[in-house]
Amino acid sequence: xxxxxxxxxxxxxxxxxxxxxxxxxxxxxxxxxxxxxxxxxxxxxxxxxxxxxxxxxxxxxxxxxxxxxxxxxxxxxxxxxxxxxxxxxxxxxxxxxxxxxxxxxxxxxxxxxxxxxxxxxxxxxxxxxxxxxxxxxxxxxxxxxxxxxxxxxxxxxxxxxxxxxxxxxxxxxxxxxxxxxxxxxxxxxxxxxxxxxxxxxxxxxxxxxxxxxxxxxxxxxxxxxxxxxxxxxxxxxxxxxxxxxxxxxxxxxxxxxxxxxxxxxxxxxxxxxxxxxxxxxxxxxxxxxxxxxxxxxxxxxxxxxxxxxxxxxxxxxxxxxxxxxxxxxxxxxxxxxxxxxxxxxxxxxxxxxx
Amino acid sequence: xxxxxxxxxxxxxxxxxxxxxxxxxxxxxxxxxxxxxxxxxxxxxxxxxxxxxxxxxxxxxxxxxxxxxxxxxxxxxxxxxxxxxxxxxxxxxxxxxxxxxxxxxxxxxxxxxxxxxxxxxxxxxxxxxxxxxxxxxxxxxxxxxxxxxxxxxxxxxxxxxxxxxxxxxxxxxxxxxxxxxxxxxxxxxxxxxxxxxxxxxxxxxxxxxxxxxxxxxxxxxxxxxxxxxxxxxxxxxxxxxxxxxxxxxxxxxxxxxxxxxxxxxxxxxxxxxxxxxxxxxxxxxxxxxxxxxxxxxxxxxxxxxxxxxxxxxxxxxxxxxxxxxxxxxxxxxxxxxxxxxxxxxxxxxxxxxxxxxxxxxxxxxxxxxxxxxxxxxxxxxxxxxxxxxxxxxxxxxxxxxxxxxxxxxxxxxxxxxxx
Numbered sequence: 001x002x003x004x005x006x007x008x009x010x011x012x013x014x015x016x017x018x019x020x021x022x023x024x025x026x027x028x029x030x031x032x033x034x035x036x037x038x039x040x041x042x043x044x045x046x047x048x049x050x051x052x053x054x055x056x057x058x059x060x061x062x063x064x065x066x067x068x069x070x071x072x073x074x075x076x077x078x079x080x081x082x083x084x085x086x087x088x089x090x091x092x093x094x095x096x097x098x099x100x101x102x103x104x105x106x107x108x109x110x111x112x113x114x115x116x117x118x119x120x121x122x123x124x125x126x127x128x129x130x131x132x133x134x135x136x137x138x139x140x141x142x143x144x145x146x147x148x149x150x151x152x153x154x155x156x157x158x159x160x161x162x163x164x165x166x167x168x169x170x171x172x173x174x175x176x177x178x179x180x181x182x183x184x185x186x187x188x189x190x191x192x193x194x195x196x197x198x199x200x201x202x203x204x205x206x207x208x209x210x211x212x213x214x215x216x217x218x219x220x221x222x223x224x225x226x227x228x229x230x231x232x233x234x235x236x237x238x239x240x241x242x243x244x245x246x247x248x249x250x251x252x253x254x255x256x257x258x259x260x261x262x263x264x265x266x267x268x269x270x271x272x273x274x275x276x277x278x279x280x281x282x283x284x285x286x287x288x289x290x291x292x293x294x295x296x297x298x299x300x301x302x303x304x305x306x307x308x309x310x311x312x313x314x315x316x317x318x319x320x321x322x323x324x325x326x327x328x329x330x331x332x333x334x335x336x337x338x339x340x341x342x343x344x345x346x347x348x349x350x351x352x353x354x
Numbered sequence: 355x356x357x358x359x360x361x362x363x364x365x366x367x368x369x370x371x372x373x374x375x376x377x378x379x380x381x382x383x384x385x386x387x388x389x390x391x392x393x394x395x396x397x398x399x400x401x402x403x404x405x406x407x408x409x410x411x412x413x414x415x416x417x418x419x420x421x422x423x424x425x426x427x428x429x430x431x432x433x434x435x436x437x438x439x440x441x442x443x444x445x446x447x448x449x450x451x452x453x454x455x456x457x458x459x460x461x462x463x464x465x466x467x468x469x470x471x472x473x474x475x476x477x478x479x480x481x482x483x484x485x486x487x488x489x490x491x492x493x494x495x496x497x498x499x500x501x502x503x504x505x506x507x508x509x510x511x512x513x514x515x516x517x518x519x520x521x522x523x524x525x526x527x528x529x530x531x532x533x534x535x536x537x538x539x540x541x542x543x544x545x546x547x548x549x550x551x552x553x554x555x556x557x558x559x560x561x562x563x564x565x566x567x568x569x570x571x572x573x574x575x576x577x578x579x580x581x582x583x584x585x586x587x588x589x590x591x592x593x594x595x596x597x598x599x600x601x602x603x604x605x606x607x608x609x610x611x612x613x614x615x616x617x618x619x620x621x622x623x624x625x626x627x628x629x630x631x632x633x634x635x636x637x638x639x640x641x642x643x644x645x646x647x648x649x650x651x652x653x654x655x656x657x658x659x660x661x662x663x664x665x666x667x668x669x670x671x672x673x674x675x676x677x678x679x680x681x682x683x684x685x686x687x688x689x690x691x692x693x694x695x696x697x698x699x700x701x702x703x704x705x706x707x708x709x710x711x712x713x714x715x716x717x718x719x720x721x722x723x724x725x726x727x728x729x730x731x732x733x734x735x736x737x738x739x740x741x742x743x744x745x746x747x748x749x750x751x752x753x754x755x756x757x758x759x760x761x762x763x764x765x766x767x768x769x770x771x772x773x
């Protein structure tokens with residue numbers, strides 16, 4: 001999707017990374033090498049008394065999402081008409097908190113054996129009442145939307161990269177079609193959930209250097225603004241052939257696809273900044289030469305700098321790119337993401353007037 | 355001007371039939387597939403019934419002699435029930451559609467929830483962490499590498515369904531997995547409609563799948579107090595006391611090209627959020643109403659002759675939805691009829707909106723309004739022109755489809771008969 005004119009204005013951003021919760025300022029931390037190593041985040045405590053009980057009921061990813069939504073809304077000063085604001089997020093397999101599962105399992109044991117019947121009684125009693133909601137992926141979007149009163153068009157896309165890009169594309173489509181004038185778009189996820197870690201291990205991503213992390217990012221996008229942080233100029237998908245059964249394309253194939261994809265997304269116009277978001281070493285290897293080929297002044301690897309937080313990473317990369325444009329007073333950035341869902345994702349951003 | 359979106363193919367596997375025609379015929383007779391859960395011990399569970407596809411499926415979606423429930427690792431792809439169900443329904447829809455398009459112009463849009471591994475896998479992971487009341491992450495880390503080899507990617511990634519279907523039909527356009535709980539299937543059809551309208555693809559396989567008849571989901575929904583203690587699914591009935599979990603898959607093939615004999619077209623689509631409360635549904639039905647009005651407004655001038663209600667069979671949701679339908683249709687209500695499918699096949703969660711869409715399609719294409727199974731004594735609080743007891747035949751110009759989710763996500767669609 002290529003947006004008309006300058007594109008759609010981005011008026012606010014919010015991120016949660018190992019560096020903490022922040023609006024603009026992520027770029028400076030990254031450039032100064034000031035981001036702590038990826039680790040389990042100390043989830044910020046609720047800032048509103050009424051949220052304390054909710055936090056106990058929500059999954060980590062849902063809480064991360066709620067925090068960046070709140071941050072972006074505050075920075076955008078979108079206090080009015082929230083029921084008309086759209087929300088589009090890339091989400092992961094939220095999974096139940098394993099302590100909940102552990103309590104359920106422990107309460108379901110009879111003489112060292114798991115008892116299904118006991119699970120239905122004592123196991124049930126041992127659980128968080130919103131156990132089912134922790135398991136459902138959509139609550140990463142919905143819990144935050146409920147806490148912040150967002151009631152416009154919406155969607156949560158399961159994402160291993162491309163789903164978060166789809167969220168951005170649908171948010172842009174919702175605004176350009178008039179379904180809403182303002183939308184929050186982003187992603188929130190944790191790669192440190194034990195089930196997800198097991199998945200990453202099995203598929204070899206950990207051996208290939210993927211650094212699992214947690215994170216979230218939200219961007220506030222609107223139909224028009226006087227002095228935005230920047231603009232979304234284009235959102236593009238480029239499917240890449242991959243061997244049957246493989247989770248990611250071969251490095252050479254991905255490399256061959258990346259150059260024309262980047263040029264196509266940029267419409268053969270130059271860019272100053274390239275931000276890459278590759279999953280693991282093979283994808284990184286495929287993309288690493290791209291900034292030089294595009295003669296970009298600066299390139300940053302978001303997955304290396306911030307760790308891999310799965311559904312959140314593309315959104316973190318967009319925020320990082322916008323922040324680099326503002327921080328370094330550059331004009332145009334390309335963000336290229338490559339996850340195991342088989343697509344190269346390209347987002348072109350330009351600096352605004354703020 | 356918006357591109358038109360035509361319905362070219364349909365497919366479903368349900369607890370009542372292995373194809374959509376077989377399922378439709380059973381639905382028309384008012385049959386219900388709700389029965390006691392047999393594939394695991396449900397003694398002590400808050401609900402002990404479900405609507406289950408009564409056989410196992412292999413990786414190709416064919417009947418298998420294996421038990422339909424595998425409680426222990428190792429797991430393989432054949433045991434990902436979502437994938438097997440989705441393949442069957444998608445194959446049927448794709449075969450009926452007979453569409454052709456360049457691979458890059460074909461998209462796949464799947465409503466699939468819950469990235470959790472199966473009960474057996476999660477149980478094994480928990481045991482690897484010591485099996486105490488606290489999850490020992492350090493101990494799990496030590497054991498994870500060995501255990502990880504037993505966790506198949508397809509078992510934990512809802513995106514595996516969309517990826518597998520894309521590979522099966524050779525789709526290289528947009529491949530999306532929409533996770534909006536009970537609205538996922540309808541929301542996927544909304545996304546497919548928008549993708550065709552925007553020119554992102556010309557053909558789309560869209561639908562949803564649910565396979566949640568497992569101990570964790572029965573416990574989870576039981577904790578919410580959402581399941582029927584009586585073990586009966588009877589939407590809009592005065593005796594309703596909760597929903598019954600079901601499973602199945604339903605898909606449609608949509609295309610910008612009408613084909614030789616177009617029968618139905620998607621005219622309107624909308625999604626909203628309630629943003630009301632973390633646990634309680636919005637008693638005003640405002641989000642549901644805005645979704646319905648949004649879809650009808652998007653459709654332009656249409657006469658709604660049938661409403662495929664979400665109809666979960668829970669006390670509050672049915673009453674709220676009925677009131678919202680009455681407000682939205684207003685003076686047009688007496689000319690419309692309302693049906694709900696969960697009394698017959700249970701609640702498929704992520705697949706619910708997709709099977710509802712097929713029922714609405716039947717109304718506009720064939721003039722067959724399917725009855726709400728279990729609806730014997732309509733609740734005055736849910737007063738609507740229900741289709742109850744037996745199917746109703748009447749010409750339907752356009753139908754409204756609703757799907758409303760835990761968490762407050764709502765999706766509505768308007769499908770109309772082609773002239």
